Structures are given as C-alpha cells and as structure tokens.
Amino acid sequence: MLYIRHMIRTQVYLPKDLYQEIQIVATREKKPKAEVIRETLEKGITQKQGNAGKALLKIAAMAKKYRWKGPKDLSANHDKYLYEEHE
Numbered sequence: 001m002l003y004i005r006h007m008i009r010t011q012v013y014l015p016k017d018l019y020q021e022i023q024i025v026a027t028r029e030k031k032p033k034a035e036v037i038r039e040t041l042e043k044g045i046t047q048k049q050g051n052a053g054k055a056l057l058k059i060a061a062m063a064k065k066y067r068w069k070g071p072k073d074l075s076a077n078h079d080k081y082l083y084e085e086h087e
Contacts (some may be wrong), residue, residue: 026033031049074081
C-alpha cells in the first residue's frame with residue numbers, strides 16, 4: 001500500500017552552489033529535486049531532534065556517576081522549581 005502524505009507547497013531561496021549540489025544528487029539518484037530536498041531535510045531534522053535526547057541521556061549518566069541529588073518531590077512540583085524564584 002502506498003502511503004501519501006499531505007504536502008504543503010513552500011518557496012525557499014537557495015545559494016546557487018547548494019542548488020547545483022541538489023541537482024547533481026537528483027541526477028545521480030534519478031529522483032526529482034523536490035524528493036532529494038525532502039529526504040535531506042527529514043534526515044537533518046531527525047538528527048537535530050535526536051541530539052536533545054542524547055544530551056539528556058548524557059546528563060542523566062553524569063548525574064548517576066557523580067551521585068547528584070535533586071528534590072524528592074521534583075516530578076510532582078516541577079513547575080514550582082522551574083518558575084518560582086529561589087534564594
């Protein structure tokens with residue numbers, strides 16, 4: 001079964017050298033330029049999103065290694081700790 005996503009048309013200005021690189025990849029892979037651009041954007045977005053998760057895992061590992069402690073009620077009162085002023 002072919003899955004068709006809802007597409008939204010947009011316009012983006014690209015530097016000439018980047019446009020030429022897209023053209024080269026599209027020709028080599030025998031794909032439309034739009035498909036090459038979509039695939040590249042998806043990979044880039046996935047990498048950027050993945051970095052936040054990796055950063056949180058590194059922080060958690062450091063907390064375990066150095067035995068950092070936080071308030072025992074943090075999960076229930078996180079807004080209090082985030083938004084109230086502390087001395």
